[in-house]
Amino acid sequence: MTDQIIWTAITPVENIPPREGRAVNAGSQEIAIFNIGGRYLTIENKCPHKGGPLCDGIVSGTSVVCPLHARRFDLETGMAVRATEPACVATYPTKVEGGVIYVDLAGARKAYEDAAA
Numbered sequence: 079m080t081d082q083i084i085w086t087a088i089t090p091v092e093n094i095p096p097r098e099g100r101a102v103n104a105g106s107q108e109i110a111i112f113n114i115g116g117r118y119l120t121i122e123n124k125c126p127h128k129g130g131p132l133c134d135g136i137v138s139g140t141s142v143v144c145p146l147h148a149r150r151f152d153l154e155t156g157m158a159v160r161a162t163e164p165a166c167v168a169t170y171p172t173k174v175e176g177g178v179i180y181v182d183l184a185g186a187r188k189a190y191e192d193a194a195a
């Protein structure tokens with residue numbers, strides 16, 4: 079069995095300003111796409127703590143700080159950074175082609191599953 083990647087066109091790159099994130103409703107999923115200096119990274123938009131909208135967080139390097147209670151998540155791995163307990167958001171394969179951002183919506187990966195989830 080092979081894992082087939084199905085790329086979904088999401089938005090032109092100019093809709094995601096540098097060092098910011100934007101929420102996108104894609105089917106039943108809400109994702110957040112971030113522009114890290116012209117590189118685009120996608121995570122689920124819901125903070126595992128209390129559901130904060132990560133798209134509205136402050137971007138620093140390759141991490142984002144949740145706007146509600148300031149937990150920091152690595153945008154590449156989805157892992158909480160310097161957290162007192164492990165936590166993680168899903169990451170999605172993302173690419174740019176012809177100035178359009180594509181995401182593999184079925185390719186969500188979590189580096190860590192919350193025991194309480």
Ligand code: FES
Pocket residue numbers: 125126127128129130144145146147148149
């Ligand atoms: S909801 Fe994100 S840190 Fe609390």
